[in-house]
Amino acid sequence: MTMHHRHHLLAIAAACVLAACSTTAEKSQPASTSTAEPAAATSTASSATVNLAPASGSLVSGKLNMMPMDDGVHITGQVGGLGAGQTHAIHVHETGDCSAADASSAGGHFNPTGNEHGRAGTPVHHAGDMDNIVANAEGVADINIHLAGVSLGGGAANDIAGRAVIVHAAPDDYTSQPAGNAGARVACGIITPAP
Template identity: 50%
Template sequence: MRLIHTTLFLASALALSACKQGAEPDAAPADPAAANTPATVPAEAPVSDPAAPPAMAKPVATALLQPTKDSTVAGTITFSEVDGKLRATGDISGLKPDSEHGFHIHEKGDCSAPDGTSAGGHFNPGSSEHGSIDATAHHGGDMPNIKADAQGNAHIDGPVASNVNVGKGDAFDITGRGLIVHADPDDYKTQPTGNAGARLACAVINKAP
Protein backbone atom coordinates (compact mmCIF):
# COMPACT_ATOMS: atom_id res chain seq x y z
CA MET A 1 0.00 0.00 0.00
CA ARG A 2 2.80 2.40 0.87
CA LEU A 3 4.47 1.53 -2.43
CA ILE A 4 1.35 2.53 -4.34
CA HIS A 5 1.14 5.92 -2.56
CA THR A 6 4.81 6.58 -3.28
CA THR A 7 4.36 5.71 -6.92
CA LEU A 8 1.33 7.99 -7.26
CA PHE A 9 3.17 10.84 -5.59
CA LEU A 10 6.15 10.53 -7.92
CA ALA A 11 3.88 10.41 -10.99
CA SER A 12 2.05 13.55 -9.90
CA ALA A 13 5.32 15.40 -9.28
CA LEU A 14 6.65 14.47 -12.70
CA ALA A 15 3.42 15.62 -14.37
CA LEU A 16 3.53 19.03 -12.64
CA SER A 17 7.18 19.48 -13.58
CA ALA A 18 6.45 18.73 -17.24
CA CYS A 19 3.59 21.26 -17.30
CA LYS A 20 5.78 24.03 -15.90
CA GLN A 21 8.60 23.34 -18.38
CA GLY A 22 6.27 23.34 -21.40
CA ALA A 23 4.22 26.40 -20.44
CA GLU A 24 4.50 29.54 -22.62
CA PRO A 25 6.01 32.60 -20.85
CA ASP A 26 3.47 35.20 -19.85
CA ALA A 27 2.97 37.90 -22.55
CA ALA A 28 3.79 41.53 -21.67
CA PRO A 29 0.73 43.45 -20.58
CA ALA A 30 -0.90 45.30 -23.46
CA ASP A 31 -0.56 49.09 -23.60
CA PRO A 32 -4.10 50.48 -23.38
CA ALA A 33 -3.05 53.69 -25.16
CA ALA A 34 -1.54 51.74 -28.05
CA ALA A 35 -4.66 49.62 -28.31
CA ASN A 36 -6.83 52.70 -28.70
CA THR A 37 -4.52 54.44 -31.25
CA PRO A 38 -5.83 54.04 -34.83
CA ALA A 39 -3.46 52.69 -37.44
CA THR A 40 -1.66 55.35 -39.50
CA VAL A 41 -2.73 55.34 -43.14
CA PRO A 42 -0.07 56.67 -45.58
CA ALA A 43 -1.20 59.85 -47.31
CA GLU A 44 -1.83 59.47 -51.02
CA ALA A 45 0.55 61.36 -53.30
CA PRO A 46 -1.10 64.09 -55.40
CA VAL A 47 -1.95 62.92 -58.88
CA SER A 48 -0.93 65.26 -61.70
CA ASP A 49 -3.21 65.78 -64.64
CA PRO A 50 -1.24 64.95 -67.81
CA ALA A 51 -3.66 67.05 -69.86
CA ALA A 52 -3.09 70.19 -67.77
CA PRO A 53 -1.06 72.94 -69.52
CA PRO A 54 2.41 73.74 -68.10
CA ALA A 55 2.53 76.51 -65.55
CA MET A 56 3.50 79.79 -67.12
CA ALA A 57 6.48 81.71 -65.82
CA LYS A 58 5.85 85.21 -64.56
CA PRO A 59 6.95 87.97 -66.96
CA VAL A 60 10.42 89.15 -66.04
CA ALA A 61 10.84 91.92 -68.64
CA THR A 62 8.56 94.37 -70.44
CA ALA A 63 8.89 96.54 -73.53
CA LEU A 64 6.70 99.57 -74.24
CA LEU A 65 6.78 100.11 -78.01
CA GLN A 66 6.59 103.74 -79.10
CA PRO A 67 6.08 104.89 -82.71
CA THR A 68 9.01 106.28 -84.64
CA LYS A 69 8.66 109.39 -86.81
CA ASP A 70 5.58 109.31 -89.09
CA SER A 71 4.42 105.99 -87.60
CA THR A 72 1.41 105.07 -85.47
CA VAL A 73 2.63 101.64 -84.36
CA ALA A 74 2.65 101.06 -80.59
CA GLY A 75 2.17 98.26 -78.09
CA THR A 76 3.34 96.43 -75.00
CA ILE A 77 5.27 93.15 -74.95
CA THR A 78 6.24 91.05 -71.93
CA PHE A 79 9.03 88.47 -71.94
CA SER A 80 9.45 85.33 -69.85
CA GLU A 81 11.22 81.99 -70.12
CA VAL A 82 9.23 78.76 -70.47
CA ASP A 83 10.93 75.38 -70.90
CA GLY A 84 14.22 77.09 -71.70
CA LYS A 85 12.78 79.23 -74.50
CA LEU A 86 12.14 82.95 -74.58
CA ARG A 87 8.41 83.66 -74.79
CA ALA A 88 6.79 86.94 -75.85
CA THR A 89 3.24 87.96 -75.03
CA GLY A 90 1.44 91.17 -75.93
CA ASP A 91 -0.40 93.30 -78.47
CA ILE A 92 0.67 95.78 -81.14
CA SER A 93 -1.62 98.27 -82.89
CA GLY A 94 -1.35 100.83 -85.69
CA LEU A 95 -0.15 98.39 -88.35
CA LYS A 96 -1.49 98.20 -91.89
CA PRO A 97 -4.43 95.79 -92.18
CA ASP A 98 -3.44 92.20 -92.96
CA SER A 99 0.25 93.09 -93.05
CA GLU A 100 3.37 91.20 -91.93
CA HIS A 101 6.36 92.72 -90.18
CA GLY A 102 9.85 91.87 -89.02
CA PHE A 103 10.14 91.79 -85.24
CA HIS A 104 13.60 91.77 -83.66
CA ILE A 105 15.55 92.33 -80.47
CA HIS A 106 18.30 94.87 -81.16
CA GLU A 107 21.65 95.32 -79.50
CA LYS A 108 21.05 98.70 -77.86
CA GLY A 109 18.30 99.84 -75.56
CA ASP A 110 18.26 103.29 -77.14
CA CYS A 111 15.22 104.73 -78.93
CA SER A 112 16.39 108.34 -78.98
CA ALA A 113 16.75 108.59 -82.78
CA PRO A 114 13.52 109.63 -84.57
CA ASP A 115 13.83 106.66 -86.94
CA GLY A 116 14.84 104.14 -84.27
CA THR A 117 18.32 103.53 -85.70
CA SER A 118 19.87 104.35 -82.32
CA ALA A 119 18.91 100.80 -81.26
CA GLY A 120 21.71 99.48 -83.47
CA GLY A 121 21.69 96.15 -85.27
CA HIS A 122 20.21 92.82 -84.27
CA PHE A 123 21.18 91.45 -80.86
CA ASN A 124 23.73 88.77 -81.77
CA PRO A 125 25.76 87.61 -78.76
CA GLY A 126 26.69 84.34 -80.46
CA SER A 127 28.10 86.05 -83.59
CA SER A 128 25.83 83.95 -85.81
CA GLU A 129 24.33 84.57 -89.25
CA HIS A 130 20.83 85.97 -89.55
CA GLY A 131 18.04 83.42 -89.95
CA SER A 132 14.76 82.06 -88.65
CA ILE A 133 14.57 80.67 -85.11
CA ASP A 134 14.14 77.19 -86.61
CA ALA A 135 17.53 77.43 -88.32
CA THR A 136 20.66 76.06 -86.67
CA ALA A 137 22.32 79.47 -86.89
CA HIS A 138 20.45 82.70 -86.20
CA HIS A 139 20.83 85.92 -84.27
CA GLY A 140 19.80 85.98 -80.65
CA GLY A 141 17.45 88.79 -81.64
CA ASP A 142 15.82 86.99 -84.57
CA MET A 143 12.14 86.29 -83.92
CA PRO A 144 9.11 85.23 -86.01
CA ASN A 145 7.36 87.88 -88.09
CA ILE A 146 4.21 89.38 -86.62
CA LYS A 147 0.95 89.43 -88.59
CA ALA A 148 -1.72 92.11 -88.32
CA ASP A 149 -5.42 91.40 -88.63
CA ALA A 150 -7.95 93.36 -90.70
CA GLN A 151 -7.93 96.13 -88.08
CA GLY A 152 -4.15 96.48 -88.06
CA ASN A 153 -3.67 94.77 -84.69
CA ALA A 154 -1.26 91.94 -83.93
CA HIS A 155 -1.44 89.62 -80.92
CA ILE A 156 1.72 87.80 -79.86
CA ASP A 157 1.83 84.82 -77.52
CA GLY A 158 4.43 82.14 -78.04
CA PRO A 159 8.07 81.10 -77.96
CA VAL A 160 10.31 83.40 -79.95
CA ALA A 161 13.91 82.32 -79.31
CA SER A 162 15.94 79.60 -77.60
CA ASN A 163 19.50 80.95 -77.72
CA VAL A 164 18.99 83.97 -75.43
CA ASN A 165 17.51 84.47 -71.97
CA VAL A 166 15.84 87.10 -69.85
CA GLY A 167 17.02 88.14 -66.40
CA LYS A 168 20.16 86.00 -66.01
CA GLY A 169 22.56 88.92 -66.28
CA ASP A 170 24.96 87.26 -68.74
CA ALA A 171 25.94 88.17 -72.31
CA PHE A 172 22.81 86.45 -73.68
CA ASP A 173 20.37 88.37 -71.47
CA ILE A 174 17.94 90.54 -73.46
CA THR A 175 17.26 92.89 -70.53
CA GLY A 176 18.32 96.42 -71.45
CA ARG A 177 18.29 95.69 -75.20
CA GLY A 178 16.05 97.25 -77.84
CA LEU A 179 12.89 95.90 -79.48
CA ILE A 180 11.97 96.93 -83.03
CA VAL A 181 8.93 96.47 -85.28
CA HIS A 182 9.92 96.79 -88.94
CA ALA A 183 7.93 98.03 -91.94
CA ASP A 184 8.37 94.85 -93.99
CA PRO A 185 8.50 91.11 -93.28
CA ASP A 186 11.83 89.44 -92.57
CA ASP A 187 12.84 87.10 -95.41
CA TYR A 188 15.29 85.26 -93.08
CA LYS A 189 17.82 85.09 -95.90
CA THR A 190 19.22 88.55 -96.58
CA GLN A 191 22.23 89.26 -94.37
CA PRO A 192 22.39 90.72 -91.85
CA THR A 193 18.87 92.15 -91.42
CA GLY A 194 16.44 90.01 -93.42
CA ASN A 195 15.55 93.03 -95.61
CA ALA A 196 12.84 94.01 -93.11
CA GLY A 197 12.90 97.70 -93.98
CA ALA A 198 12.38 100.81 -91.87
CA ARG A 199 11.66 100.83 -88.15
CA LEU A 200 8.06 101.58 -87.20
CA ALA A 201 8.32 101.27 -83.41
CA CYS A 202 11.05 101.04 -80.81
CA ALA A 203 11.20 99.99 -77.15
CA VAL A 204 13.72 99.34 -74.42
CA ILE A 205 13.36 95.93 -72.76
CA ASN A 206 13.28 96.62 -69.04
CA LYS A 207 13.23 94.31 -66.05
CA ALA A 208 9.65 93.88 -64.84
CA PRO A 209 8.85 95.47 -61.45
Protein backbone atom coordinates (compact mmCIF):
# COMPACT_ATOMS: atom_id res chain seq x y z
CA MET A 1 0.00 0.00 0.00
CA THR A 2 1.50 3.31 -1.04
CA MET A 3 1.60 6.46 1.00
CA HIS A 4 -0.91 8.03 -1.36
CA HIS A 5 -3.43 5.24 -0.72
CA ARG A 6 -2.99 5.57 3.06
CA HIS A 7 -3.71 9.30 2.95
CA HIS A 8 -6.71 8.66 0.76
CA LEU A 9 -8.09 6.02 3.18
CA LEU A 10 -7.47 8.29 6.18
CA ALA A 11 -9.31 11.13 4.43
CA ILE A 12 -12.29 8.86 3.70
CA ALA A 13 -12.35 7.59 7.31
CA ALA A 14 -12.22 11.14 8.66
CA ALA A 15 -15.05 12.21 6.36
CA CYS A 16 -17.15 9.26 7.54
CA VAL A 17 -16.57 10.12 11.20
CA LEU A 18 -17.47 13.78 10.63
CA ALA A 19 -20.58 12.82 8.67
CA ALA A 20 -21.69 10.47 11.46
CA CYS A 21 -21.21 13.21 14.07
CA SER A 22 -23.12 15.80 12.09
CA THR A 23 -25.99 13.35 11.42
CA THR A 24 -26.21 12.53 15.14
CA ALA A 25 -26.16 16.23 16.04
CA GLU A 26 -28.85 17.02 13.46
CA LYS A 27 -31.06 14.21 14.72
CA SER A 28 -30.71 15.17 18.39
CA GLN A 29 -31.14 18.91 17.87
CA PRO A 30 -34.81 18.90 16.79
CA ALA A 31 -35.74 16.35 19.45
CA SER A 32 -34.51 18.57 22.27
CA THR A 33 -36.16 21.64 20.78
CA SER A 34 -39.54 20.01 20.23
CA THR A 35 -39.77 18.60 23.76
CA ALA A 36 -38.90 21.87 25.47
CA GLU A 37 -41.88 23.44 27.24
CA PRO A 38 -42.48 27.18 26.98
CA ALA A 39 -41.19 29.18 29.92
CA ALA A 40 -43.79 30.08 32.53
CA ALA A 41 -44.95 33.69 32.38
CA THR A 42 -43.44 35.81 35.11
CA SER A 43 -44.73 39.03 36.61
CA THR A 44 -43.27 42.27 35.33
CA ALA A 45 -44.97 44.55 37.88
CA SER A 46 -43.45 44.80 41.34
CA SER A 47 -46.82 45.48 42.99
CA ALA A 48 -50.38 46.64 42.41
CA THR A 49 -53.26 48.16 44.35
CA VAL A 50 -57.02 47.67 44.19
CA ASN A 51 -59.33 50.39 45.50
CA LEU A 52 -62.66 48.66 46.09
CA ALA A 53 -65.70 50.93 45.70
CA PRO A 54 -69.32 50.10 46.59
CA ALA A 55 -71.57 48.45 43.99
CA SER A 56 -75.22 47.40 43.93
CA GLY A 57 -76.14 50.05 46.52
CA SER A 58 -73.86 48.59 49.21
CA LEU A 59 -71.50 50.37 51.60
CA VAL A 60 -68.66 47.87 51.01
CA SER A 61 -65.24 49.32 50.23
CA GLY A 62 -61.59 48.62 50.88
CA LYS A 63 -58.04 48.57 49.65
CA LEU A 64 -55.95 45.59 48.56
CA ASN A 65 -52.23 45.34 47.88
CA MET A 66 -50.81 42.76 45.50
CA MET A 67 -47.25 41.48 45.12
CA PRO A 68 -45.84 38.74 42.88
CA MET A 69 -44.69 35.84 45.04
CA ASP A 70 -43.63 32.26 44.30
CA ASP A 71 -46.06 30.80 41.76
CA GLY A 72 -48.60 33.63 41.81
CA VAL A 73 -49.68 36.87 43.45
CA HIS A 74 -50.12 37.51 47.18
CA ILE A 75 -53.00 39.75 48.21
CA THR A 76 -53.31 41.63 51.51
CA GLY A 77 -55.54 44.43 52.76
CA GLN A 78 -58.96 45.08 54.27
CA VAL A 79 -62.54 45.16 53.11
CA GLY A 80 -65.06 47.04 55.27
CA GLY A 81 -68.79 47.68 55.31
CA LEU A 82 -69.62 43.98 55.46
CA GLY A 83 -72.13 42.40 57.82
CA ALA A 84 -70.69 41.44 61.21
CA GLY A 85 -69.35 37.89 61.08
CA GLN A 86 -70.61 37.34 57.53
CA THR A 87 -68.84 35.32 54.84
CA HIS A 88 -68.39 36.73 51.33
CA ALA A 89 -67.00 35.52 48.03
CA ILE A 90 -64.13 37.39 46.38
CA HIS A 91 -62.91 36.77 42.84
CA VAL A 92 -60.79 38.26 40.08
CA HIS A 93 -63.07 39.05 37.13
CA GLU A 94 -62.06 39.22 33.49
CA THR A 95 -62.66 42.88 32.66
CA GLY A 96 -61.18 45.90 34.42
CA ASP A 97 -64.41 47.88 34.28
CA CYS A 98 -66.40 48.83 37.38
CA SER A 99 -68.59 51.43 35.65
CA ALA A 100 -71.93 49.58 35.92
CA ALA A 101 -73.88 50.26 39.11
CA ASP A 102 -74.03 46.52 39.79
CA ALA A 103 -70.43 45.94 38.59
CA SER A 104 -71.70 43.65 35.80
CA SER A 105 -69.29 45.52 33.50
CA ALA A 106 -66.46 43.48 35.10
CA GLY A 107 -67.67 40.38 33.23
CA GLY A 108 -67.34 36.83 34.51
CA HIS A 109 -64.60 35.22 36.54
CA PHE A 110 -61.09 35.45 35.10
CA ASN A 111 -60.76 32.05 33.44
CA PRO A 112 -58.08 31.94 30.70
CA THR A 113 -57.98 28.12 30.70
CA GLY A 114 -61.73 27.58 30.27
CA ASN A 115 -62.12 25.51 33.46
CA GLU A 116 -65.31 25.08 35.44
CA HIS A 117 -65.71 27.11 38.62
CA GLY A 118 -64.36 25.52 41.79
CA ARG A 119 -62.37 26.10 44.92
CA ALA A 120 -58.89 27.57 44.63
CA GLY A 121 -56.24 24.96 45.24
CA THR A 122 -58.28 22.13 43.73
CA PRO A 123 -57.49 20.67 40.30
CA VAL A 124 -60.44 22.38 38.55
CA HIS A 125 -61.19 26.05 39.16
CA HIS A 126 -61.05 29.45 37.49
CA ALA A 127 -57.76 31.37 37.74
CA GLY A 128 -59.71 34.12 39.52
CA ASP A 129 -61.31 31.85 42.14
CA MET A 130 -60.31 32.58 45.73
CA ASP A 131 -61.44 31.31 49.13
CA ASN A 132 -64.22 33.20 50.90
CA ILE A 133 -63.44 36.07 53.26
CA VAL A 134 -65.04 36.47 56.71
CA ALA A 135 -65.84 39.79 58.37
CA ASN A 136 -65.16 40.37 62.05
CA ALA A 137 -67.64 41.85 64.53
CA GLU A 138 -67.03 45.33 63.07
CA GLY A 139 -67.80 44.16 59.52
CA VAL A 140 -64.15 44.26 58.40
CA ALA A 141 -62.40 41.36 56.67
CA ASP A 142 -58.62 41.15 56.81
CA ILE A 143 -57.35 39.81 53.50
CA ASN A 144 -54.34 37.48 53.28
CA ILE A 145 -54.75 35.37 50.13
CA HIS A 146 -52.26 33.71 47.80
CA LEU A 147 -53.63 33.50 44.26
CA ALA A 148 -51.60 30.76 42.56
CA GLY A 149 -51.06 30.35 38.83
CA VAL A 150 -51.40 34.01 37.85
CA SER A 151 -48.92 36.76 37.04
CA LEU A 152 -48.96 40.51 37.59
CA GLY A 153 -48.08 42.47 34.45
CA GLY A 154 -46.43 41.28 31.27
CA GLY A 155 -49.53 40.58 29.22
CA ALA A 156 -49.47 36.78 29.41
CA ALA A 157 -52.72 34.83 29.30
CA ASN A 158 -52.62 34.48 33.11
CA ASP A 159 -51.89 38.19 33.75
CA ILE A 160 -54.36 39.77 36.21
CA ALA A 161 -53.10 43.38 35.88
CA GLY A 162 -55.91 45.66 34.73
CA ARG A 163 -58.63 43.17 35.62
CA ALA A 164 -61.25 43.65 38.37
CA VAL A 165 -61.63 42.27 41.87
CA ILE A 166 -65.24 41.73 42.95
CA VAL A 167 -66.59 41.16 46.48
CA HIS A 168 -69.96 39.38 46.46
CA ALA A 169 -72.92 39.59 48.86
CA ALA A 170 -72.92 35.87 49.67
CA PRO A 171 -70.31 33.15 50.19
CA ASP A 172 -69.05 31.06 47.27
CA ASP A 173 -70.34 27.48 47.52
CA TYR A 174 -67.40 26.38 45.29
CA THR A 175 -69.62 24.09 43.21
CA SER A 176 -72.46 26.00 41.49
CA GLN A 177 -71.68 27.01 37.90
CA PRO A 178 -70.55 29.41 36.70
CA ALA A 179 -69.88 31.53 39.80
CA GLY A 180 -70.53 29.64 43.03
CA ASN A 181 -73.97 31.16 43.71
CA ALA A 182 -72.19 34.12 45.33
CA GLY A 183 -74.96 36.67 44.83
CA ALA A 184 -74.80 40.36 44.01
CA ARG A 185 -71.55 42.20 43.40
CA VAL A 186 -71.18 44.55 46.38
CA ALA A 187 -67.74 46.03 45.66
CA CYS A 188 -65.51 46.39 42.62
CA GLY A 189 -61.96 47.63 42.05
CA ILE A 190 -59.41 47.51 39.24
CA ILE A 191 -55.98 45.89 39.70
CA THR A 192 -53.64 48.82 39.06
CA PRO A 193 -49.91 48.05 38.82
CA ALA A 194 -47.49 50.46 40.49
CA PRO A 195 -45.89 52.95 38.04
